[in-house]
Every structure is written in C-alpha cells, then in structure tokens.
Amino acid sequence: MNTIDSIATPVMTTGRVINAYLQEAKSECLRYLRNPGFLLPTLLFPSVFYLMFGIFLAHSNSADAPRYLLASYGTFGVMAPGLFGFGVSLALERDTGLLTLKRAMPMPPGAYLLGKMCMAMLVAAVVSIILLCMAVFLAGVSLPASRLTAFFVLEVLGVLPFSALGLLIGTLVKGQGAPGVVNLVYLPMAFLSGLWFPLSIMPSFIQSIAPIWPAYHLDQLALSVVGLGQGNVLLHVLVLLGFTGAFLLIAARRLRRYG
Amino acid sequence: MINDTCIARLDRVGKRYGAIVALDGINLEIHRGELLALLGPNGAGKSTSIGLLLGLHRADTGSVSLFGRDPQDIEARRRIGVMLQSAALPPTLKVGELISLTASYYPAPRSVAECAALAGVDDLLGRRYAALSGGQQRRVQFAMALAGRPEILFLDEPTVGMDIVARQALWAAIRKAVSEGCAVVLTTHYLEEAEALADRVCVIAKGRVVSEGTVDALRAHVAVRRIRCITSIAAATVAAWPEVISAEHVHDRLAIATAEAETVVRRLLDSDANLTELEVQRAGLAEAFTEITRESETTDRSQEAA
Numbered sequence: 001m002n003t004i005d006s007i008a009t010p011v012m013t014t015g016r017v018i019n020a021y022l023q024e025a026k027s028e029c030l031r032y033l034r035n036p037g038f039l040l041p042t043l044l045f046p047s048v049f050y051l052m053f054g055i056f057l058a059h060s061n062s063a064d065a066p067r068y069l070l071a072s073y074g075t076f077g078v079m080a081p082g083l084f085g086f087g088v089s090l091a092l093e094r095d096t097g098l099l100t101l102k103r104a105m106p107m108p109p110g111a112y113l114l115g116k117m118c119m120a121m122l123v124a125a126v127v128s129i130i131l132l133c134m135a136v137f138l139a140g141v142s143l144p145a146s147r148l149t150a151f152f153v154l155e156v157l158g159v160l161p162f163s164a165l166g167l168l169i170g171t172l173v174k175g176q177g178a179p180g181v182v183n184l185v186y187l188p189m190a191f192l193s194g195l196w197f198p199l200s201i202m203p204s205f206i207q208s209i210a211p212i213w214p215a216y217h218l219d220q221l222a223l224s225v226v227g228l229g230q231g232n233v234l235l236h237v238l239v240l241l242g243f244t245g246a247f248l249l250i251a252a253r254r255l256r257r258y259g
Numbered sequence: 260m261i262n263d264t265c266i267a268r269l270d271r272v273g274k275r276y277g278a279i280v281a282l283d284g285i286n287l288e289i290h291r292g293e294l295l296a297l298l299g300p301n302g303a304g305k306s307t308s309i310g311l312l313l314g315l316h317r318a319d320t321g322s323v324s325l326f327g328r329d330p331q332d333i334e335a336r337r338r339i340g341v342m343l344q345s346a347a348l349p350p351t352l353k354v355g356e357l358i359s360l361t362a363s364y365y366p367a368p369r370s371v372a373e374c375a376a377l378a379g380v381d382d383l384l385g386r387r388y389a390a391l392s393g394g395q396q397r398r399v400q401f402a403m404a405l406a407g408r409p410e411i412l413f414l415d416e417p418t419v420g421m422d423i424v425a426r427q428a429l430w431a432a433i434r435k436a437v438s439e440g441c442a443v444v445l446t447t448h449y450l451e452e453a454e455a456l457a458d459r460v461c462v463i464a465k466g467r468v469v470s471e472g473t474v475d476a477l478r479a480h481v482a483v484r485r486i487r488c489i490t491s492i493a494a495a496t497v498a499a500w501p502e503v504i505s506a507e508h509v510h511d512r513l514a515i516a517t518a519e520a521e522t523v524v525r526r527l528l529d530s531d532a533n534l535t536e537l538e539v540q541r542a543g544l545a546e547a548f549t550e551i552t553r554e555s556e557t558t559d560r561s562q563e564a565a
Binding site (some may be wrong): 010012013020022024027031081096098103104106107108109119 | 314333339343344349351352360367387407422
C-alpha cells in the first residue's frame with residue numbers, strides 16, 4: 001500500500017478498543033435481559049425450587065436443610081446462564097449468520113465471547129442475590145456477612161466452567177437442536193451431581209462417578225462456603241479450573257477450524 | 260502493488276469444499292470509488308469470493324488482499340463496511356443500539372444520527388429490531404455497514420425482499436456513498452439493480468469470471484435486438500425472413516428478434532406502408548446474462564482459449 005494511504009487511515013486507539021469491548025458486553029447483557037424466554041426460566045427455576053423445598057417443605061427436614069439447599073440450588077441456578085446463555089446462543093448465532101457477520105466486521109478478537117461471559121456472570125449474580133435474599137429473609141439462614149459474600153463471589157465465578165462447557169457444546173451443535181442437547185447435559189448432570197437429592201441417599205455407583213461432573217465440584221465448594229463442606233477446597237477449585245481450561249481449549253480449536 | 264487504485268484483489272484464487280470446486284483460479288480487482296456488481300447463477304462462486312475478501316475463509320491457492328493486507332488482519336477490515344445476506348441480528352436490541360455497537364468497532368466512525376440519516380432510518384432509532392419490516396431491517400443493516408466510514412462496502416444481495424420504493428431508496432443511498440468516494444462490491448440476483456447502479460459488472464460462473472465490463476459492454480455482447488411494431492404483416496411471414504430469429508404476436512404487436520435490425524426494419528417498412536409504433540431495442544442485461552452464462556457452459560474450452 002502506498003504511504004499516503006497508511007497515513008490517511010485512522011488508527012484505533014486503545015481507548016476505542018476498550019470501548020468496543022464494553023459496548024459488546026453491554027449489548028449482550030441488554031439483549032438477554034430483554035428476552036423473557038431466557039431470563040424467566042433461568043431466574044425462576046432455582047428460586048421456585050428453593051422456595052418449595054428449602055422453605056415451605058423444610059420443616060420435615062433437618063435444621064441444616066435451608067443452608068444445604070442454598071448451595072444446591074445456587075449451583076443449579078448458575079449452570080443455566082452458562083450453558084444456555086453461551087451454548088444455545090452460540091449454536092443459534094452460528095446458524096443464523098450473526099457470528100459470520102461479526103467475524104467479517106472488525107470486532108476486536110474475543111469481544112463476542114467476553115460479552116457473553118459478562119452476560120452469564122451478570123445473570124449468575126442476579127440468581128445468587130435472589131437465593132441469598134430468600135435464604136436470609138425467608139428461610140432464616142444465619143451466616144456471617146463474609147460467608148454470604150463468599151457465596152456470591154463463588155456463584156458468579158462458578159458460572160465460568162459452565163460457560164466454557166456451553167461454548168464447547170455450541171461449537172459441536174448448530175441451530176435449533178442446541179436447546180435439546182444442552183438440556184440433555186444440564187438436567188442429568190444436576191441430578192447426578194446431587195443437586196436435587198443428596199448424594200448420600202443415591203446408589204453407590206452414582207456416588208462414585210459424581211466427581212466427573214463439574215457441577216459436583218461447584219456444589220462441594222458452595223457447601224464449604226455455607227459451612228457444610230467436608231472435602232478439600234483447593235482440590236475442587238483445581239478440578240474446576242482444569243475443566244474450564246480443557247473445554248476452552250477444545251472449543252477454541254473447533255472454532256478456529258470451522259468458524 | 261504498482262496499481263494503487265486497486266484496493267482489493269483476488270489473484271488466481273482457488274477454493275474447494277470437499278469435492279466441489281467453488282473457485283477455479285478467479286481473478287478480481289476492486290478499484291477505489293467504483294461500484295462493481297458480481298452477477299452469476301447460484302453456486303457460481305459469488306459468495307465465496309466475498310467471503311474470501313472479508314477474511315471469512317482462506318484460499319486454497321492464489322492470494323487474497325484487502326488494502327494490501329490479508330483480510331483476516333483486523334486493520335484491513337477496519338476500512339470496510341459489510342452487509343451480509345442472511346444475518347439475523349439480535350431481535351431485542353434497538354436500532355440505535357445496533358448502529359452504535361457497530362460504530363464502536365471502528366477508529367473514526369460516523370455518528371449514529373448520521374448513519375441513520377444516510378440509510379433513511381432516522382425515525383426507527385428507538386424501535387426494537389424484531390418490530391421492523393423486512394425492508395426496514397435491511398436499511399438498518401445498511402446503516403450499520405456505513406458506520407465505520409468505509410472505503411469499501413460489501414453488499415451481499417442488499418435489496419432481497421424489498422418492495423420497489425424501498426429498493427429505490429436504498430439504491431439512492433448506495434449512489435450517495437459512491438459519490439462520496441466509497442467503493443462498493445455488490446452481489447445481486449436482480450439484473451435491473453446492476454443495471455441501475457454498477458460502473459462495472461463481473462459475471463461469474465463455475466468459479467471464474469466469464470465476462471467483465473461496463474453494463475453497456477455486456478449488453479453489446481449480445482447481438483440480438485428486439486423490434487416491436489403494429490403491422491398487418493403475418494408473424495409467420497416475418498419469421499421466414501432469413502435475418503429473423505423469431506417473430507410472434509404479443510398482444511396487438513408483432514415482436515421480432517434479430518441480429519440485423521436495420522435490414523429487417525427496412526424490409527418491414529417496405530412491406531407495410533401503414534406500420535406504426537415502431538420500436539427497436541438492444542437486448543437487456545437479462546438476455547446478455549443468460550447468453551453469457553450459457554456460452555460459458557457450452558463452450559467451456561473455447562472460452563478458456565480466448
């Protein structure tokens with residue numbers, strides 16, 4: 001290219017690049033917050049379950065039940081924004097041409113995925129705030145502020161392994177079939193990780209394979225945060241990091257190869 | 260790169276999808292400020308060519324350049340605007356939000372109001388994308404394509420599904436962009452669109468450019484002209500004249516196709532002194548297009564030699 005051209009071309013300043021990332025994240029959050037079909041089930045399922053089993057039916061359970069179920073439904077609640085917000089939307093957008101358009105436009109690399117990540121974390125934050133409020137004000141759970149804060153932070157970060165898994169599913173499945181596939185991962189994993197019924201009452205085979213599910217490890221961490229944990233916290237954190245890294249790696253390779 | 264008006268180029272580019280050859284050594288140059296229309300039947304390689312120039316695919320052979328760079332280089336793409344045929348934009352976002360998001364990708368974008376005015380969507384800024392008609396959605400996509408003050412606009416079938424008024428409004432907006440020095444690469448199925456807009460037309464068939472030139476040059480490619488008139492001479496009589504390809508009655512007129520219009524007109528006037536409403540027309544782009552693509556199919560070899 002001749003010199004006049006390269007001088008005349010405006011340069012993208014760092015400020016404008018950062019602004020592009022922010023705009024992408026803002027748009028991604030807005031579009032899902034305005035979509036009741038996504039937002040309502042994501043927010044209502046964990047909170048209604050908690051209301052039923054953690055509060056109304058809690059009297060027949062032990063005194064620890066509201067705390068125990070806060071961890072379970074918290075984990076269940078943050079799986080959805082990751083798996084659906086990432087997996088289903090990526091699968092649909094690969095199909096409808098939006099991803100192609102974004103790739104043709106000079107969108108900064110990664111802004112698309114970072115935007116979806118922010119959206120998933122925001123929804124996870126809302127889910128955990130709703131559950132925390134219900135636990136404290138309705139179920140009478142009394143925990144120090146430090147533990148409540150730790151629970152909030154854990155849930156917001158805990159959406160990341162499921163975002164990575166959703167991303168991976170979104171690169172494997174295309175279009176309208178994606179919600180079904182995601183549900184096939186979401187619901188069995190929640191069940192097998194002991195989010196609906198405690199693992200202790202499950203057959204020993206299911207107990208023994210529980211550690212292969214990311215949700216099991218997040219649930220164990222959530223239990224530790226609410227003071228009911230027994231396992232090694234660091235181990236669960238490392239396993240979740242490992243899952244996230246592995247999902248991301250495979251997804252990135254598939255995205256690069258097939259778009 | 261001695262030729263510095265060339266801002267985008269496909270140079271002997273080949274691309275296969277499995278056993279299917281999408282592009283077969285295609286050469287294409289886009290020059291600053293011109294409006295180039297790519298025409299061709301479905302599967303001819305138009306979309307693949309555009310996809311390569313946008314950095315969406317990689318060429319198997321040959322080279323692709325955009326402003327002298329690889330189109331996958333984001334710096335090159337910061338100088339283009341894109342409108343793809345089948346992009347479903349987020350339905351819950353408002354028009355203004357979509358335009359301002361797109362503008363944020365560029366170093367020195369137009370304001371949202373300016374984009375909206377150029378594309379004629381000023382009154383839609385606060386509306387959600389899903390609430391718009393098909394034609395309005397296309398205009399919003401056009402506004403987004405203009406957001407970065409592009410030096411080239413890639414428009415893939417921009418007026419599909421638009422009514423004639425909306426189409427002409429978009430044509431006017433495209434002409435305005437060109438008059439401000441923006442080059443446009445347009446793929447279209449509507450020949451009248453190419454006819455109305457293009458400086459240069461490339462006909463692509465089977466992954467190669469089979470014909471290239473101004474709209475007039477392409478039309479001249481087809482020697483056939485059409486004569487219409489009101490006459491008492493029978494169609495069968497005219498059809499039997501040696502220079503006439505076909506003759507038939509259409510409504511109350513006689514329609515004649517011939518390569519030697521002057522000879523036929525002279526003979527018509529000699530035969531019928533009362534002949535009225537005489538018209539002679541060169542074949543339109545549609546005929547030229549059909550002719551060119553058919554030629555490239557039947558005389559594939561000889562075309563290559565020529």
